[in-house]
Amino acid sequence: MPVALPAPAFSCLVLDDDLLVRDLAASFVEQIPSLTLTGLYDNAVLAFEHLARQPVDLLITDIELPQLNGLELVRALRQPPLVIFVTSHPHYALPTYDLDAVDFLVKPLRFDRFLRAVDKALLLLRAKALPPTHPAPAGPLPADDSFFIRTEFQFLKLHYAEVAYVEAMRDFVKVHLLDGTVHITLVNLKQMEAQLPPHLFVRTHRSFLVNTGKIEAVTNQEVRVGNVEVPLGITHREAVLAQVVQQHLLARHPGKPE
Template sequence: MPSRTAPFTCLVLDDDLLVRDLAGSFVERIPSLVLAGAYDDALLAFERLAREPVDILITDIELPQLNGLELVRALRQPPQVIFMTSHPEYALPTYELDAVDFLVKPLRFDRFLRAIDKALLLLRARAAEAAPVLPSAGSPPEPTDEPDTFFIRTEFQFLKLRFAEVAYVEAMRDFVKVHLLDGTVHITLVNLKHMEEQLPPALFVRTHRSFLVNTSHIDAVTNQEVRIGKVEVPLGSTFREAVLAQVVQQRLLSRHPSRRA
């Protein structure tokens, strides 16, 4: 991964000339991006990425000789990857590769821009984690004994958050995105497993391999999701029983109160 923070380099790979040119033109419209190359051959793109890495790879999936999924698996240090395809059924395997996003053709600039924004958030978070954070001279020490708060490192600072303001935590490769109730999102270089181990287990519950939710903000639980206001967070089948036990059962009104365990 290149060490600089901006502009970020981007490589486009698609064997369809029209799509390749369109994606390249989208990249060139974004001031913080530089188009480092546009390829129609996955093997040539692989050689280029192995020799000269880029920050973001935007690649088709169905390619001759080596498809986009195989290309990413073959790279020792993949960049942030955005897949594009005409086949929505490829969404699951791209998710398993921790892709930043999955674009369904035909490409739209607004949707493309949203995918790029996700990639830039991750790249800037990585740059912030690599930079030292020094305390201000003469500043008093921050109290650390508040039981309802915790710190994360993000955007070149140590940021204090309250447990109560966290809606849910979302995994993204080695990072997590901490989603607050007011819609703010903070990214920090802690994986979800370690985040779960350090947050209060009475307050946070795993609903999915990629999501950790604040139980106090759950408004509804279905077979496939939990809802926090208008936000729908996936509920995996392997986590459903634990979620129901922690969130619902102790507060579920019964037709026969005397029979409750």
């Protein structure tokens, strides 16, 4: 009878200047068999030195820190690990998108929410550890209503109509489906954008590619897909308006430009 091999343990560093939060996060990490806590810090500069000397797979860090905040720390690292940000202030969520954060946790920490964030990171780490496959051909996919992605365990067929949006995670993307399911695949967003039908998907932000048919509202800073607000970058706003809104906009004087 085959014996299941233990999952590899990935290294993790926790950084928070609040003793109670730091110890709580560390205790959460120690309850997850796939993670090994290799650093526990209250000082971002000391954490930076550790990460420069001994890189880790996952960094769990507060944002508001003395001397060097969590965002600045990640930007300062030459090769930052996967990051889960922790903060008491939800308004920091938007800047974390530009750093390809795995997740964004608002204090007080809850183990169920913490576990969900870590699970996303583990999916990415395990996907990265998979043996390489033959590179996909360049250019758009064949005309069809579906495509395949490689996940941790299988080649999975997805239909364009079930995809809400695609989110970049450095060399990975997270494919978010309308039913809330998220699949992670080792393809970057640029490669994904080049192969998906351009009339069905539009780039709204450096980190997001959205199914045009699922966009329900557009503002100056975001597009709404179901209950999710996806960032809309200023450099992509004009293209989104042209592709999503203008062709379907009811005008005051039909047939005349507004």
